[in-house]
Structure formats: C-alpha cells, structure tokens
Amino acid sequence: MLTFYSDTHRLHHGSELKDGVLMPCFEMPSRADTVLNRVLQQQLGEVLPPQQFGVEHYAGAHSLRYLSFLQTAWEEWRASGRDHHALPLVWPVRDLRSDLEPEFIDGKLGFYAMDAGVAITAGTWQAVKTSADLALSGMEAIQRGGQHAAFALCRPPGHHAAHEYMGGYCYLNNAAIAAQYARSHGAKRVAVLDVDYHHGNGTQSIFYQRDDVLFLSLHGDPKNSYPYFSGHRDELGAGNGFGYNLNLPLPHGTDWQGYGAALQKACQHIAGYAPDVLVVSLGVDTFKDDPISSFRLENDDYLRIGQMLARLGMPVLFVLEGGYMVDDIGVNAVNVLQGFEA
Ligand code: SP5
Ligand code: ZN
Structure with missing residues (x-):
C-alpha cells in the first residue's frame, strides 16, 4: 500500500488546557514519526510526498472566509502584539450573534472554533495545508493511479473541523476534502467511515444534508x-441527506466484543450503499492505553478492523486521525493496513 507523508507536520505543535493547566497538545509531532517508522519497519510499501493542491480543492468542505482566516490568523495575532500560540477564548453560543464575523483576531478565533484545542502557531497553516494535500494525493492515487488502497499519514488530524470551524486538534477536514475530491473526479457515491474514538462531528456536519456522501461513525457516547x-444515535441526516448519517455511540470500556459488532453493522450499511470509494477516518485512540479515551481495544484488534474492511471489496483511502498513546499508535494504525492487505 502506498503511504503519503511529509515532514511539514513538524511545523505545528499546539498548546491545550489539560485539567486547567496550559500544556503542549497530546496531538504532537512524535505521533507521525511513530507511525512512519512502523510503515518503514513493516515494509508496507512506498512512501511518497504529497502533491501540492490549491486552496480551491478545500472549498467543497470549507468556506472561503474560513480558509482565509486560517491563512492569516497567525499574522493578525502577531500584528496585535502577541507571540505565544493563539487560542480561542470566547464563543458565539446559543443566543449570541453568530451571523457576523468579528474584525479583531480574538473575536475571529472564537467565531471559527468549537473549542480551545486548536492553537494557531507560526507553522499551523503550512502544516494543515500539507496534511490536506496528503489526503488529496491518496485519493488521486486511487482514482487516477489505479491503487486499490492508500494511506494518508495526516497530521494534524481533521475530523472535528467543519465547514466553518476548527476544533479538537483539527483545522482542515482531510477526510471530507478527499471525499469531496472523489465526488468531483468521477465517484458517484462516497462513504466515510470514522473509527476514531471521538465522534467525527466535522465530517458529519459537512455532509449532513447530502445523500452522495454517506457518513458513519463509531465513537465514545x-x-x-x-x-x-x-x-x-438520532442524528440521521437532514433534507436529501436524511438516512445517510449513521452514528454508533458506544459505552466507556467497550472492547472488541462490542466494537466488532458495531463495526459489522457499519460494514453492512456501507455494503448496501455500494460507494465507489470508502474513506476511513483512522483514529487509533480506541486503544486500551490511550491517555484521553476509554475504549479497550488491543493491538491485535486493529488487524481485525483491517480484515473486516477488506471484505467490503472496495477501494479504501485511510486517513490518519487521532491516537495519543504514542508508543502504540504505529503498531495499531499499521495493523489496520496490514489486516486490510492480508
Ligand atoms: C482528532 C482527535 O482525536 N481529537 C480529540 C480531541 C479531544 N480533545 C479533548 C480531550 C478531553 C479529554 N478529556 C479526557 C478525560 C479522560 N479522563
Ligand atoms: Zn480522537
């Protein structure tokens, strides 16, 4: 299987509040190193750099004003005299005005964010742009290169980012951008299966009203x-998209028994939809030792995930999402890929 990877991810490492204290994000550069090392060690296949895609390729998933905010946020933050990471601290919840974009950077940060897990640093735009380009390159390899599967080793992750907001370490929704690219380049139907521990709210939101992209997610309740x-569970899609969104929330402590059954259900649903291509949002924070999650999957369970996906018999783009037990994310992510290829 081809892997798409770039060192550019190193330009981004944010800060987040952990138990009320500002700390370096769990979403850190060593995550991608661990996964790349495992890909090389297991000789999964060639590792290729991304092609450069223009911002217009992100515009199916994100608004133009959000994209220009991401590109200029660091400069605006610096121009207002700060040099630590920029973090949102105020949000337009409920009855506050969310129809007007503020002019000052502190207001914009909150306007375009769902939480404070998304620091903007000097290298953030370049890193998130390259991460999206990795997912696009993987989809291109499947659609034009005739590959049956590809792995986009994305960092930062993407699935919490929606049409107009960032959140949960995510800025550009790599999986959604790749799914939209597939639709624009010949695929009639695309499915996105999200196996990250956290619900892929951004991907769900982007495709909620559409029947040409099926979204399914297994996640902590x-x-x-x-x-x-x-x-x-009752988020089923809206308008034309009604019936094309499937959430399978699972309780704390879920192990392979519960997880495998839910995955089986999701796979049946995907088979019935018969997409031209499947995008898998591959988070491995479902691991038993993940520091911020509460499922109990073991290393070998990831091989089983890959095997079940292979039985669908369709092309798959794997897009890396979360997973924070750095010692094991390489083994777990690559186990999915090797289970798929076995
Ligand atoms: C891509 C991805 O996996 N993003 C995850 C963002 C999660 N951010 C909030 C984490 C809060 C964790 N609270 C943990 C309590 C554990 N006892
Ligand atoms: Zn996650």
Whole structure:
C-alpha cells in the first residue's frame, strides 16, 4: 500500500488546557514519526510526498472566509502584539450573534472554533495545508493511479473541523476534502467511515444534508465523551441527506466484543450503499492505553478492523486521525493496513 507523508507536520505543535493547566497538545509531532517508522519497519510499501493542491480543492468542505482566516490568523495575532500560540477564548453560543464575523483576531478565533484545542502557531497553516494535500494525493492515487488502497499519514488530524470551524486538534477536514475530491473526479457515491474514538462531528456536519456522501461513525457516547454536543444515535441526516448519517455511540470500556459488532453493522450499511470509494477516518485512540479515551481495544484488534474492511471489496483511502498513546499508535494504525492487505 502506498503511504503519503511529509515532514511539514513538524511545523505545528499546539498548546491545550489539560485539567486547567496550559500544556503542549497530546496531538504532537512524535505521533507521525511513530507511525512512519512502523510503515518503514513493516515494509508496507512506498512512501511518497504529497502533491501540492490549491486552496480551491478545500472549498467543497470549507468556506472561503474560513480558509482565509486560517491563512492569516497567525499574522493578525502577531500584528496585535502577541507571540505565544493563539487560542480561542470566547464563543458565539446559543443566543449570541453568530451571523457576523468579528474584525479583531480574538473575536475571529472564537467565531471559527468549537473549542480551545486548536492553537494557531507560526507553522499551523503550512502544516494543515500539507496534511490536506496528503489526503488529496491518496485519493488521486486511487482514482487516477489505479491503487486499490492508500494511506494518508495526516497530521494534524481533521475530523472535528467543519465547514466553518476548527476544533479538537483539527483545522482542515482531510477526510471530507478527499471525499469531496472523489465526488468531483468521477465517484458517484462516497462513504466515510470514522473509527476514531471521538465522534467525527466535522465530517458529519459537512455532509449532513447530502445523500452522495454517506457518513458513519463509531465513537465514545457523547453523553460522557468529547465532543459532547454531537454523535448521538438520532442524528440521521437532514433534507436529501436524511438516512445517510449513521452514528454508533458506544459505552466507556467497550472492547472488541462490542466494537466488532458495531463495526459489522457499519460494514453492512456501507455494503448496501455500494460507494465507489470508502474513506476511513483512522483514529487509533480506541486503544486500551490511550491517555484521553476509554475504549479497550488491543493491538491485535486493529488487524481485525483491517480484515473486516477488506471484505467490503472496495477501494479504501485511510486517513490518519487521532491516537495519543504514542508508543502504540504505529503498531495499531499499521495493523489496520496490514489486516486490510492480508
Ligand atoms: C482528532 C482527535 O482525536 N481529537 C480529540 C480531541 C479531544 N480533545 C479533548 C480531550 C478531553 C479529554 N478529556 C479526557 C478525560 C479522560 N479522563
Ligand atoms: Zn480522537
């Protein structure tokens, strides 16, 4: 399987509040190093750099004003005299005005964010742009290069980012951008299966009203897991998209028994939809030792995930999302890919 990777991810490492204290993000550069090392060690296949895609390729998933905010936020923050990471601190919740974009950077940060897990640093735009380009390159290899599968080793991750907001370490929705690219280049139907521990609220939101992109997610129940405000079972899609969104929230402590059954259900749903291509938002924060999550998957369970996906018999683009037990994310992510290829 081809892997798409770039060192550019190193330009981004944010800060977040952990138990009320500002710390370096769990979403750190060593994550991608661990995954790349495992890809090389297991000789998964060639590792290729991304092609450069223009911002217009991100515009199916994101608004133009959000994209220009991301490109200029660091400069605006610097121009207002600060040099530490920029973090949002105020949000237009409920009855506050969310129809007007503020002019000052502090207001814009909150306007375009769902939480404070998305620091903007000097290298953030370049890193997130390259991460999206990796996903696009992977989709291109499948659609024009005739590859049956590809792995986009994306960092930063993307699935919490929606049409007009960032959140949960995510800025550009790499999986959604790749799914939209597939639709624009010949695929009639695309499915996105999100196996990250956290609900893929951004991807759900981007395709919520559409029947040409099916979204399915297995995740920690939002009653007690981030992102808390999205991912319930009754979110089924709207308008033309009604019936094309499937959430399978699972309780704390879920192990392979519960997880495998839910994945089986998701796979049946995907088979019935018969997409031309499947995008897998591959988070491995479902691991038993993940520091911020509460499922109990073991290393070998990731091989089983790959095997079940292979049985669908369709082309798959794997897009790396979360996973914070740095010692194991290489083994776990690559186990999915090797299980798929076995
Ligand atoms: C891409 C991705 O996986 N983003 C995850 C963002 C999660 N951010 C909030 C985490 C809060 C964790 N609280 C942990 C409580 C554990 N006892
Ligand atoms: Zn996650």
